[in-house]
Amino acid sequence: xxxIPLTARAELRPLEPWLAEEFLxxxxxxxxxxxxxxxxxxxxxxxxxxxxxxxxxxxxRAQDAGGIWGIWLEGTLVGGVLFVSFDTALGVCEAxxxxxxxxxxxGLITRAVGRIVDWAVGERGIQRVxxxxxxxxxxxxxxxxxxxxxxxxxxxxxxxxxxxRVDIExxxxxxxxxxxxxxxxxxxxxxxxxxxxxxxxxxxxADGARPDxxxxxxxxxxxxxxxxxxxxxxxYSLDSFAEPRQKLLTSGELTEFAEEETWERTEIFGDxxxxxxxxRKRGVHAGLPFTGTGTKSIHFLRTPEGWRxxxxxxxxxx
Numbered sequence: 001x002x003x004i005p006l007t008a009r010a011e012l013r014p015l016e017p018w019l020a021e022e023f024l025x026x027x028x029x030x031x032x033x034x035x036x037x038x039x040x041x042x043x044x045x046x047x048x049x050x051x052x053x054x055x056x057x058x059x060x061r062a063q064d065a066g067g068i069w070g071i072w073l074e075g076t077l078v079g080g081v082l083f084v085s086f087d088t089a090l091g092v093c094e095a096x097x098x099x100x101x102x103x104x105x106x107g108l109i110t111r112a113v114g115r116i117v118d119w120a121v122g123e124r125g126i127q128r129v130x131x132x133x134x135x136x137x138x139x140x141x142x143x144x145x146x147x148x149x150x151x152x153x154x155x156x157x158x159x160x161x162x163x164x165r166v167d168i169e170x171x172x173x174x175x176x177x178x179x180x181x182x183x184x185x186x187x188x189x190x191x192x193x194x195x196x197x198x199x200x201x202x203x204x205x206a207d208g209a210r211p212d213x214x215x216x217x218x219x220x221x222x223x224x225x226x227x228x229x230x231x232x233x234x235x236y237s238l239d240s241f242a243e244p245r246q247k248l249l250t251s252g253e254l255t256e257f258a259e260e261e262t263w264e265r266t267e268i269f270g271d272x273x274x275x276x277x278x279x280r281k282r283g284v285h286a287g288l289p290f291t292g293t294g295t296k297s298i299h300f301l302r303t304p305e306g307w308r309x310x311x312x313x314x315x316x317x318x
Contacts, residue, residue, distance in 0.1 A: 002014055003072075004115055006071065006108055006111045006112055006115070007106065007107075007108070007111070007265070008265065008276060009073060009074050010071060010072065010073045010074075010106065010108055010111075011071075011072050012069050012070070012071055012072075012081070012112050012115055013069060013070055013072060014067075014068075014069055014070075015054060015057075015068045015069055015070035015077075015080055016054060016058060017051055017054040017055045017058055019054065019070070019077070020047055020050040020051035020054055021047060021050075022070075022077045023044075023050050023053070023054060023070070023077065024044060024046070024047055024050035025077070026070075026077045026078060026079065026100060027043055027044055027050065029100045029101075029102070030079065030098060030099065030100035030101070031043055033100065033101045034098050034099075034100075036134070036137075037133070037134050037137045037140065038096075038098055041053070042098070054068065057082060060083075060086070064086065064088065065085065065086050065087070066082065066083045066084060066085055066086045067082060067083050067086065067116075068080060068081075068082040068083075069081055069082070069112070069116065071099070071103070071108050071109075071112055073103050073106070073108065078099060078100050078102070078103035078108070079097065079098050079099030079100055079103055079108065079109070080097065080098060080099075080112070081095065081096070081097045081109065081112045081113050081116055082095070082096050082097070083095055083096075083116065083120070084096050084132075086120070086124075086126075088124055088125060088126065091125065091126055091127035091128060091175075092126065092127065092128045092129075092130065093120055093126050093128075093129055093130070094129075094130040094131070094132060095113055095116060095117065095129055095130070095131055096131075096132075097109045097112070097113060097140075097143070104139070107267060107269070109143050110143055110146045110147065110269070111267070113143065113147060114147060117129050117147070117173070117178060118178075118182075121175045121178050121179065125175075126175065127174060127175045128172055128173075128174055128175070129149075129172060129173050129178070130170060130171070130172045131143070131144045131147075131149055131170075131171040131172065131173075132168050132169070132170055132171075133168070133169050133171070134166055134167070134168060134169075135154060135166070135167035135168065135169050141169065141171070144171035146269055146270065147173060148173055148177060148178070148181045149171040149172055149173045150171065150172060150173070150177075151169060151170075151171050152170045152171065152172050153169075153170055154167050154168065154169050154170070155167065155168045155169075155170060185268055188268050188273070188302075188307065189266055189268065191306060191307050192266055192268070192273055192275065192300055192307055193266075195219060195300070195307055195308070195309065196261070196264075196275060196277070196298065198219055199216075199219055199298075199309070199312075200259050200260060200261070200279075202215060202216055202219075203245060203249060203257060203259060204257065204258045204259070205249045205250070205254070205255060205256070205257050205258075206255075206256045206257055206258040206282075206283070207256075207258075209258075211245075211246065211249040211250065212246075213242040213243075213245050213246040213249065214242055214243075214246060216238050216241070216242045217238055219308065219309050220238055220308055220309045220310070221301055221303060221308045221309070221310050223237070223238075224238055224308075224309055224310055224311060224312075225237065225238075225311050225312075226238070226241045226311070226312045226313070226314075227311070227312070227313040227314075228313070228314060228315070229313055229314060229315030230315050230316065230318070253285065253286060254283055254284070254285050255283065255284045256282070256283050256284045256289075257281070257282070257283030257284075258281065258282055258283070259279055259280070259281040260279060260280060260281075261277045261278070261279050262277075262278045262279060262280050262293075263277060263278040264276065264277035264278075265277075270302075271301065271302035272299070272300065272301060272302070273299070273300040273301075273302075273307070274297070274298065274299050274300070275296075275297070275298045275300070276295070276296075276297050277295070277296050277298070278293065278294070278295055279293065279294055279295070279296060280292070280293045281293070281294075292316055292317065293316070293317045294314055294315055294316040294317050295314065295315055295317075296312060296313070296314045297312070297313045297314075298311070298312045299311045299312070
């Protein structure tokens with residue numbers, strides 16, 4: 001309960017002391033990977049220490065001074081995000097994260113941090129969100145950049161490390177910047193929604209509509225590709241995909257055809273975006289009515305002319 005979806009396979013939930021065993025198992029898988037970058041007091045080595053870490057953040061949450069949330073990927077705790085500090089009187093908080101190596105590459109941290117920053121700025125009135133990371137932690141710095149944060153500076157030799165003292169980079173995003181970023185994201189999402197809807201309309205000949213599959217070039221970047229999934233995978237250029245479908249839809253062989261989204265999730269990262277959607281379709285083929293469902297994955301790029309599709313793959317449900 002109290003779960004926030006991050007992707008079709010991942011969700012964000014409160015990480016409470018009663019989950020100490022699961023938390024310790026996650027730390028055991030992540031220990032070597034995250035130890036150079038996080039506080040030694042966080043990387044618990046036994047169940048008592050793991051429970052103490054979660055109790056510390058539960059106490060912070062009770063005092064409105066912090067909090068911790070776990071990321072579950074396909075039912076397994078793989079990492080999480082936290083407010084190291086949270087001061088509503090001052091209007092400043094510090095966010096942080098950890099993730100085991102097997103869960104990297106899915107954008108989970110960026111999505112999860114975005115959710116808690118939305119809450120901090122939108123509901124709690126936080127004016128400045130900080131992100132502090134050990135200098136040289138490239139993955140952490142990249143998260144800050146994807147979230148639109150600014151590098152405020154580097155605090156030199158702040159903490160003792162292995163054989164040397166450690167520099168800390170300070171990144172931040174201000175409330176006005178975060179809200180402006182949200183407004184830009186909403187405009188981008190609306191444009192991507194329209195682009196996706198236009199793609200579906202290309203193939204519609206139901207209710208007297210005239211299909212124009214050749215217009216696919218206006219929706220894609222040059223040399224965009226389309227891939228059919230399933231047992232018989234096929235890779236198409238735009239022309240090799242469009243030409244036989246235009247013929248099929250105008251020859252009378254396939255009539256009353258229409259396809260529409262039934263669910264979608266779109267993630268935008270700067271000038272690239274991806275959309276996962278489920279669809280349903282209907283039509284009459286060689287005189288026989290049919291229906292079907294399936295899944296599409298679409299990748300987008302921002303171009304000087306606006307958003308365009310770069311690649312699309314689909315798989316009909318069997």
